[in-house]
Amino acid sequence: xxxxxxxxxxxxxxxxxxxxxxxxxxxxxxxxxxxxxxxxxxxxxxxxxxxxxxxxxxxxxxxxxxxxxxxxxxxxxxxxxxxxxxxxxxxxxxxxxxxxxxxxxxxxxxxxxxxxxxxxxxxxxxxxxxxxxxxxxxxxxxxxxxxxxxxxxxxxxxxxxxxxxxxxxxxxxxxxxxxxxxxxxxxxxxxxxxxxxxxxxxxxxxxxxxxxxxxxxxxxxxxxxxxxxxxxxxxxxxxxxxxxxxxxxxxxxxxxxxxxxxxxxxxxxxxxxxxxxxxxxxxxxxxxxxxxxxxxxxxxxxxxxxxxxxxxxxxxxxxxxxxxxxxxxxxxxxxxxxxxxxxxxxxxxxxxxxxxxxxxxxxxxxxxxxxxxxxxxxxxxxxxxxxxxxxxxxxxxxxxxxxxxxxxxxxxxxxxxxxxxxxxxxxxxxxxxxxxxxxxxxxxxxxxxxxxxxxxxxxxxxxxxxxxxxxxxxxxxxxxxxxxxxxxxxxxxxxxxxxxxxxxxxxxxxxxxxxxxxxxxxxxxxxxxxxxxxxxxxxxxxx
Amino acid sequence: xxxxxxxxxxxxxxxxxxxxxxxxxxxxxxxxxxxxxxxxxxxxxxxxxxxxxxxxxxxxxxxxxxxxxxxxxxxxxx
Numbered sequence: 001x002x003x004x005x006x007x008x009x010x011x012x013x014x015x016x017x018x019x020x021x022x023x024x025x026x027x028x029x030x031x032x033x034x035x036x037x038x039x040x041x042x043x044x045x046x047x048x049x050x051x052x053x054x055x056x057x058x059x060x061x062x063x064x065x066x067x068x069x070x071x072x073x074x075x076x077x078x079x080x081x082x083x084x085x086x087x088x089x090x091x092x093x094x095x096x097x098x099x100x101x102x103x104x105x106x107x108x109x110x111x112x113x114x115x116x117x118x119x120x121x122x123x124x125x126x127x128x129x130x131x132x133x134x135x136x137x138x139x140x141x142x143x144x145x146x147x148x149x150x151x152x153x154x155x156x157x158x159x160x161x162x163x164x165x166x167x168x169x170x171x172x173x174x175x176x177x178x179x180x181x182x183x184x185x186x187x188x189x190x191x192x193x194x195x196x197x198x199x200x201x202x203x204x205x206x207x208x209x210x211x212x213x214x215x216x217x218x219x220x221x222x223x224x225x226x227x228x229x230x231x232x233x234x235x236x237x238x239x240x241x242x243x244x245x246x247x248x249x250x251x252x253x254x255x256x257x258x259x260x261x262x263x264x265x266x267x268x269x270x271x272x273x274x275x276x277x278x279x280x281x282x283x284x285x286x287x288x289x290x291x292x293x294x295x296x297x298x299x300x301x302x303x304x305x306x307x308x309x310x311x312x313x314x315x316x317x318x319x320x321x322x323x324x325x326x327x328x329x330x331x332x333x334x335x336x337x338x339x340x341x342x343x344x345x346x347x348x349x350x351x352x353x354x355x356x357x358x359x360x361x362x363x364x365x366x367x368x369x370x371x372x373x374x375x376x377x378x379x380x381x382x383x384x385x386x387x388x389x390x391x392x393x394x395x396x397x398x399x400x401x402x403x404x405x406x407x408x409x410x411x412x413x414x415x416x417x418x419x420x421x422x423x424x425x426x427x428x429x430x431x432x433x434x435x436x437x438x439x440x441x442x443x444x445x446x447x448x449x450x451x452x453x454x455x456x457x458x459x460x461x462x463x464x465x466x467x468x469x470x471x472x473x474x475x476x477x478x479x480x481x482x483x484x485x486x487x488x489x490x491x492x493x494x495x496x497x498x499x500x501x502x503x504x505x506x507x508x509x510x511x512x513x514x515x516x517x518x519x520x521x522x523x524x525x526x527x528x529x530x531x532x533x534x535x536x537x538x539x540x541x542x543x
Numbered sequence: 544x545x546x547x548x549x550x551x552x553x554x555x556x557x558x559x560x561x562x563x564x565x566x567x568x569x570x571x572x573x574x575x576x577x578x579x580x581x582x583x584x585x586x587x588x589x590x591x592x593x594x595x596x597x598x599x600x601x602x603x604x605x606x607x608x609x610x611x612x613x614x615x616x617x618x619x620x621x
Contacts, residue, residue, distance in 0.1 A: 072578050072580050072581040072584075073580075075581055075584050075585070076560070076562075076580070076581075076584040076587075079584070079588070080560060080584040080585075080587045080588050080591070081560055083587075083588045083591045083592070084553075084556060084557065084560065084587075084591040084594075087591070087595050088553065088595070088598075091595065091598055091599070095604055095607065096604070096607065099604075099607035099608075099610070099611055102611045103610075103611060103614070210576075211576040212575040212576045214576075215572060215575075215576040215577075215578070216572075219569055219570075219572070225569065228569035228578040228580075229565075229566065229567050229568060229569050229578065229580060230565075230566050230567070230580055231566065231567045235561065235563055235566070238561065239561055242557070242560065263608075264604075264607060264608040264611065265608065268599045268603070271595045271598070271599055272592055272595045272596050272599060273592065274592075274595070275588045275589070275591035275592040275595065276588065276589070276592050278588065279585060279588040279589070283581075283585055286581070287577075287581070540607075540610065541607070543606050543610065
């Protein structure tokens with residue numbers, strides 16, 4: 001119970017920061033202040049809040065869970081590739097979006113697209129697809145909150161209640177504090193979970209009597225040795241994953257965050273330190289997830305290991321529903337929490353639980369981003385701001401925050417997928433495939449609104465098709481995939497235990513390539529924006 | 544010339560991420576407990592940070608910074 005109390009104190013602090021930001025902003029009724037903190041964030045807050053907003057439950061719980069099942073490959077798949085691609089895209093696109101925002105007053109990516117490509121309803125289509133893809137990300141945060149509080153309190157706080165508390169706290173500080181509150185909370189949270197990794201690894205290493213013997217024993221075990229290598233993952237799959245971090249620059253909350261910096265120079269530290277921050281969080285989480293395989297005195301971890309063994313030996317003969325049930329039992333999303341509970345003293349387990357909670361609650365930025373998008377791209381764009389004024393616009397944004405959080409909570413209670421699968425299969429792949437939009441808008445004079453529409457419709461269709469395919473074709477047992485469509489002996493589309501493969505690659509690869517091709521081909525065939533609009537952007541960007 | 548060199552460095556780093564040469568081996572175990580594949584990817588993260596430093600130093604879009612600082616904000620046209 002003590003760890004749960006520490007986590008509740010942490011939640012109280014976070015809520016207070018949001019309300020403090022509300023008081024600081026008292027009297028400021030402008031939408032730009034609520035949604036973008038008046039574009040005034042300093043270098044320290046900008047670095048930590050931008051980084052923190054990209055680290056979700058997925059980073060700590062999903063990473064250690066994935067490493068528990070798949071081994072060291074998790075770090076190369078998700079962390080080191082993100083450490084290259086994300087800062088690179090922030091360097092190339094984020095700085096330019098910031099400059100355009102300062103110059104022309106944009107508050108959302110869709111505002112920029114509408115102006116850049118001289119479009120109206122196409123912008124609304126882009127908004128809709130972005131919003132639909134962003135909601136799963138918000139659900140992840142609430143699911144992670146429920147899982148964390150349940151595990152930290154030893155089941156005293158049930159999943160549904162933990163999720164509700166997290167949803168209420170996040171809703172509270174986003175509602176009151178807006179972007180300023182969210183950025184301050186994110187900064188506090190990022191510092192917490194950067195400390196978390198180091199402390200957690202020291203505590204667990206001490207508890208386990210060091211890692212050397214555990215790793216040697218794994219290397220000598222035929223069942224566990226593959227987890228120390230990448231032989232369970234194909235190089236095609238590994239390569240595919242480098243496309244996923246492209247999603248970062250297409251996420252509206254990241255682009256909106258890029259607009260909050262006071263000066264462009266604030267991006268420098270963010271770009272340079274991003275790979276190191278990712279490493280500081282992911283390396284301990286991946287390693288600890290791996291080490292959980294050597295733990296035999298925690299019943300819940302033993303149950304997961306047993307479920308994995310059953311899946312490997314009997315999975316092929318099981319009915320799909322039974323197989324899914326066993327697969328869910330083998331999922332390791334809570335192994336890091338179980339390790340802390342086993343090896344950390346009670347008070348420290350509470351502090352470390354708060355560190356995990358910090359990462360889990362990163363859904364605040366997505367909620368605020370969706371609220372910003374709704375009020376700017378829909379409410380203000382279709383005349384609401386002109387008719388009712390800016391103060392009503394901000395109140396509309398706050399109401400939207402409440403409605404969205406309640407909706408996400410309701411879905412989180414029913415969602416059967418693990419945190420990791422939900423994030424990857426829908427939101428990340430979809431946003432990665434939307435990245436050609438921002439790249440074309442900033443770097444290609446020849447891009448057109450019809451190219452943008454083609455990309456958006458394609459992404460929506462592809463995400464829906466993958467989701468449908470995975471619903472209709474059950475996941476096979478660990479081992480060779482189920483071939484759904486082959487041509488001349490070559491596997492074109494297969495259902496793998498973890499998702500879908502297209503020609504051996506993850507669906508994100510063809511999705512991104514087709515998006516880029518559609519942008520190019522359709523733009524070539526359709527009329528360009530007026531020369532004045534093109535020069536408004538490129539005379540400035542390329543000067 | 545500097546920019547072309549930086550493009551080559553970034554592409555080379557991306558290629559180096561696909562380290563198939565450590566695919567099926569855990570050994571040597573660095574410091575006695577870190578599998579070589581994991582250690583390599585950690586070093587890759589440090590290299591990525593160094594490359595970002597090079598980009599910031601030699602390819603920073605300072606013209607945008609100057610332009611924004613020298614001009615008053617225009618009315619929003621979106």
